[in-house]
Amino acid sequence: MRIAIVNPNTTSSMTDTVVAFAASSARADTTLVGVTPLTGAPSIETHIDEVHGAASVLFEIERLESGPTDGRPDAYVIACFGDTGLPGAREAASGPVVGMTEAALMTAALLAHRFTIITMPARTMEQSDRVVRTLGMGHRVTVRAVDEPVAEVTNGSLHLLELFVAEARRAMTDDHAEAIVLGCAGLADLVEPLTAALGVPVIEGVAAAITLAEGLVAQGLSTSRASTWGRAGGMVS
Amino acid sequence: MRIAIVNPNTTSSMTDTVVAFAASSARADTTLVGVTPLTGAPSIETHIDEVHGAASVLFEIERLESGPTDGRPDAYVIACFGDTGLPGAREAASGPVVGMTEAALMTAALLAHRFTIITMPARTMEQSDRVVRTLGMGHRVTVRAVDEPVAEVTNGSLHLLELFVAEARRAMTDDHAEAIVLGCAGLADLVEPLTAALGVPVIEGVAAAITLAEGLVAQGLSTSRASTWGRAGGMVS
Amino acid sequence: MRIAIVNPNTTSSMTDTVVAFAASSARADTTLVGVTPLTGAPSIETHIDEVHGAASVLFEIERLESGPTDGRPDAYVIACFGDTGLPGAREAASGPVVGMTEAALMTAALLAHRFTIITMPARTMEQSDRVVRTLGMGHRVTVRAVDEPVAEVTNGSLHLLELFVAEARRAMTDDHAEAIVLGCAGLADLVEPLTAALGVPVIEGVAAAITLAEGLVAQGLSTSRASTWGRAGGMVS
Amino acid sequence: MRIAIVNPNTTSSMTDTVVAFAASSARADTTLVGVTPLTGAPSIETHIDEVHGAASVLFEIERLESGPTDGRPDAYVIACFGDTGLPGAREAASGPVVGMTEAALMTAALLAHRFTIITMPARTMEQSDRVVRTLGMGHRVTVRAVDEPVAEVTNGSLHLLELFVAEARRAMTDDHAEAIVLGCAGLADLVEPLTAALGVPVIEGVAAAITLAEGLVAQGLSTSRASTWGRAGGMVS
Amino acid sequence: MRIAIVNPNTTSSMTDTVVAFAASSARADTTLVGVTPLTGAPSIETHIDEVHGAASVLFEIERLESGPTDGRPDAYVIACFGDTGLPGAREAASGPVVGMTEAALMTAALLAHRFTIITMPARTMEQSDRVVRTLGMGHRVTVRAVDEPVAEVTNGSLHLLELFVAEARRAMTDDHAEAIVLGCAGLADLVEPLTAALGVPVIEGVAAAITLAEGLVAQGLSTSRASTWGRAGGMVS
Amino acid sequence: MRIAIVNPNTTSSMTDTVVAFAASSARADTTLVGVTPLTGAPSIETHIDEVHGAASVLFEIERLESGPTDGRPDAYVIACFGDTGLPGAREAASGPVVGMTEAALMTAALLAHRFTIITMPARTMEQSDRVVRTLGMGHRVTVRAVDEPVAEVTNGSLHLLELFVAEARRAMTDDHAEAIVLGCAGLADLVEPLTAALGVPVIEGVAAAITLAEGLVAQGLSTSRASTWGRAGGMVS
Known part of the structure; x- marks a missing residue:
């Protein structure tokens, strides 16, 4: 295939x-x-x-x-x-x-009751909302941002780990998120350390x-x- | 695996x-x-x-x-x-x-804007509605029934083809369905002939x-x- | 009867x-x-x-x-x-x-524009969400938890009053709750003191x-x- | 009391x-x-x-x-x-x-998965929709009308039985209604004969x-x- | 005209x-x-x-x-x-x-993805919610209040500027509001200074x-x- | 301007x-x-x-x-x-x-409780649904089509009047539409005769x-x- x-x-x-x-x-x-x-x-x-x-x-x-x-x-x-x-x-x-977005949302919905997308530039939250709305998952998803330019991840995203951990913890506490969706295509490096830090599923949409x-x-x-x-x-x- | x-x-x-x-x-x-x-x-x-x-x-x-x-x-x-x-x-x-239900709905949503579940006993429509509601897909899905007992499919479901074709055609005309979800676990035999008859994707949830x-x-x-x-x-x- | x-x-x-x-x-x-x-x-x-x-x-x-x-x-x-x-x-x-849950939600909806369920173990919030969704009241209800095991209330719930008062006050301030639904069957003891403390209706679902x-x-x-x-x-x- | x-x-x-x-x-x-x-x-x-x-x-x-x-x-x-x-x-x-409307809707929701309001003048459907929307029950209720003036029921409503039976049967077939809510205060006479004719709960909102x-x-x-x-x-x- | x-x-x-x-x-x-x-x-x-x-x-x-x-x-x-x-x-x-409310909401929806109504007495939030619900804009609007009596604006509203700026900033930070709807008819004086302070559109519903x-x-x-x-x-x- | x-x-x-x-x-x-x-x-x-x-x-x-x-x-x-x-x-x-679509929907919502978009190619219904969903008006709008290619209206649309009248009448009867939104930019010719035929507002989105x-x-x-x-x-x- x-x-x-x-x-x-x-x-x-x-x-x-x-x-x-x-x-x-x-x-x-x-x-x-x-x-x-x-x-x-x-x-x-x-x-x-x-x-x-x-x-x-x-x-x-x-x-x-x-x-x-x-x-x-x-x-x-x-x-x-x-x-x-x-x-x-x-x-x-x-x-x-x-x-990758619809796939990530569907995957998260199989693993968690409520979950959170963490996107990068805050201005792209609308694009996430658009996919959430198309699927109808607004009652289970919140959208957050670390508000860094996408260019930041051109050569890997590990240097953003701390920011993502902090935002994810807020999502877990305030939004009752039980899984995290990485809201950008260049964040694959974060899956492993973020999972380790949070103890909840972290979903990379392309996979x-x-x-x-x-x-x-x-x-x-x-x-x-x-x-x-x-x-x-x-x-x- | x-x-x-x-x-x-x-x-x-x-x-x-x-x-x-x-x-x-x-x-x-x-x-x-x-x-x-x-x-x-x-x-x-x-x-x-x-x-x-x-x-x-x-x-x-x-x-x-x-x-x-x-x-x-x-x-x-x-x-x-x-x-x-x-x-x-x-x-x-x-x-x-x-x-199988959540999987079928997610799969259909990747293939069609609007789609229809055809379940068997009409009394099970509520169970379908429950999953639709959990995912939030009510704006894209309709639920229909051919209203036959599940026992009908114990030894295969091909004898129900005509009923499913008729109900699916109503879904396509009246609900603008562009794909059909088979609403029972015993209907795998219908996938091929129903697809051939309708010309739209037919989704079997277990697969x-x-x-x-x-x-x-x-x-x-x-x-x-x-x-x-x-x-x-x-x-x- | x-x-x-x-x-x-x-x-x-x-x-x-x-x-x-x-x-x-x-x-x-x-x-x-x-x-x-x-x-x-x-x-x-x-x-x-x-x-x-x-x-x-x-x-x-x-x-x-x-x-x-x-x-x-x-x-x-x-x-x-x-x-x-x-x-x-x-x-x-x-x-x-x-x-008792559907009854409590209907009762609250007769008394308050927005209201809050306070359940006990945080992990049971999904069960509350399920009933809220079945009725369609998501635009008027929030769900919160004091996150204590149900076993805590086997012999009465008065010792939890302070926790419920604190969480209810957050609901009133942050969610604009105007009534509180007790989210567990063993909390009847709390109705009176909680009502007294908050000045808003407190609903016990079994009653x-x-x-x-x-x-x-x-x-x-x-x-x-x-x-x-x-x-x-x-x-x- | x-x-x-x-x-x-x-x-x-x-x-x-x-x-x-x-x-x-x-x-x-x-x-x-x-x-x-x-x-x-x-x-x-x-x-x-x-x-x-x-x-x-x-x-x-x-x-x-x-x-x-x-x-x-x-x-x-x-x-x-x-x-x-x-x-x-x-x-x-x-x-x-x-x-009486909110009460009728809540009562119906305890008895039936989907149900239908049959109001009288078609122009009052918006008023029903308003209450449905306030409660959030749009996914379970449809609104229909027999489109007769309210004055018709000043001296009882039995002469409207046939019209209500016909509309209720359409609701049962087309909307999968499992209960009927009488959409006007003067229709109490209809409860008994309509229940008998339909075999499903008929709800009078004032009661x-x-x-x-x-x-x-x-x-x-x-x-x-x-x-x-x-x-x-x-x-x- | x-x-x-x-x-x-x-x-x-x-x-x-x-x-x-x-x-x-x-x-x-x-x-x-x-x-x-x-x-x-x-x-x-x-x-x-x-x-x-x-x-x-x-x-x-x-x-x-x-x-x-x-x-x-x-x-x-x-x-x-x-x-x-x-x-x-x-x-x-x-x-x-x-x-003026429906007009303000429609206008805001042309300018901003998410926006916030700031009403005056907190008890009037329900009236805003009612219009939001009638239009169906709940996924894009939040409602907040500065909780002052309407009588405060009988002779102009400039003295309330600071309160509105503070509440609007909370809306921008916490609700991701990108425009503000003034939730009372007497607040026209605030349009200009509030726009200047916030840098986002401020909508007066009567205009x-x-x-x-x-x-x-x-x-x-x-x-x-x-x-x-x-x-x-x-x-x- | x-x-x-x-x-x-x-x-x-x-x-x-x-x-x-x-x-x-x-x-x-x-x-x-x-x-x-x-x-x-x-x-x-x-x-x-x-x-x-x-x-x-x-x-x-x-x-x-x-x-x-x-x-x-x-x-x-x-x-x-x-x-x-x-x-x-x-x-x-x-x-x-x-x-023009968002404008038409907002305009219709000022004139009618429920209304219907009549688009041309049936395949464009999804585009209408997308705008309806963005605004949140799904509870008030239905989408229908006369299913003719857009090329049909290059030189005016009067020859389509009969088709639009027929579809609009179905919308009025079956969907309780009280206004009609023309779902294509080239249908301005139809506003006057369609209004005359139907007796309800007909909305042209560009205007x-x-x-x-x-x-x-x-x-x-x-x-x-x-x-x-x-x-x-x-x-x-």
């Missing part, structure tokens, strides 16, 4: 980090292909970044879909919190597409999304073409 | 059906162990059945957990629509537990749950012990 | 306390019958306790229903916060069944449930048998 | 009907006092009627509250669907106040409200004065 | 303040007519005040509607937080009616409502008479 | 239609500037179209913002149902931005949005820069 992890931003070190981390929990026979756009935004922090990121995601998926069949991914994962460009991606891809994508492919399931994500000229007949 | 599929009812043919179906989408290295209680309810239709079913699930999990370590499952799947006994199971099991359970184990994640599902005498310190 | 107050746990002193307290607000012609299971969990704190408690409740109701007609209760009240075993009880009983149960009987109303709680072999004809 | 049933409209025959019906389920020691305003709207159908009705309710309650203490009601019930004037009434009365009001008084509970319904000059100190 | 700004209370200085403030943002060709009832409540703080205020609003609108056609307003604005009397006003007026009312008139739109706000004897034919 | 109406698609005839229609309800001193992208999607039907449309909207706004100050719009309106590209537009523009945009400018209000839509390098200090 071949799964493309599409990073909506142009920072290939972030792609490398998530591919490496996700590899450890992927199926043995899964090939993970990291995809980094050549042009676009270096990080997705603002809503303008999201416009560029969505275009990058779409461009990369269309490129892969129009290439040779044997290199075409069986499924895609969007590796940016907020699931940048997910609706268009679902339409463009022949196989299923899973966003979670790979699992879901693999499962969809294994079950022979893909995006419904009935209406919302029907392919141009290819409705249900 | 070893995953126990716990059937809350005593009908082993239903256990066999779901294990067989789920096997086709499980990881190559996953061992699926079907678990059927010796005593309890032959099917879970009523709320009284659920009381007995939850006790059966708990008994079986406690039995497996207290057995030799090398036979202990890494994760559990509850194979009954409504996720009978899930909260207690989460507490009793050392590994993660996934219900969906295996995927999620495998993913949790692969990611090293298990039920949070912070509070709600803390183990007796073993809170986070 | 004869109303059975079914305690899902085996601690008869807790049954005695709630029966005594509820008696003071019951109708003159109501006979309250406290029912304590002989086997099961000594208190209902965990989800495993709830599985045992639901089985106990069902056993006791089925026992009373199959006894001589003249001793059969006209209605039942479930005397445990979280309304342990309520759905199955509704199915098994010939008369109506009222949970509230007796009122509702009496009213249903007086109005000739019982659980609908149309579908969800239809009796086996006894649907609407 | 003394409970005033305040009819927001000036039609005393409607007051008489609800008092008579409610009497059969009230406590033996309860005195029900029907209160009909001398001036105001003859029926409450429009939002303008509600303005007049709320003023009438307030006038009557203030009149009773300022009268001799021994004639002062222990509690009040608002006998109009939509609970006309309830917030102001709660403030003016020294004892608790219960609306339901009396039960709740009696229970509040018996429990020594009254409207919280903490904030929302604080009395002028009498906040919690 | 002629728009009547109806103050539900009898304090004409408050009417003057809002008319003056709203004038600066109204269309050049709009005539704003301030309407102050001669009798009623001097301020709307309690639910009893609201009953009187609704009657005053209705009386004034009926008076203007029955006057000479050329003096009849094209639209009405209700100038009290909580939109006192809005439903009846909508029915009585031939043109559209806009409440916001004028804009919406003007727009409805310009678009030829008025209250639907289909059902809820149908005029007596004038349903859609 | 200068308001740019940005059409996310490249079909200038649709821009011309909405500008012409909106002009009739705009303020006398407002200059409406229609903006049609040179490259992009000819209509916005799919989620891929939305990616291109959002990029076009952003490109056009950035172009206008970087041009001479005296030609810079005071506000923007997004003229496509679903409010394509709205979040990014809000960030890029110095003045406020209003989407509604102009009103709101004008009002924001007149009140001196613009997008909050506090967090979500902060401008790069320009947070509140």
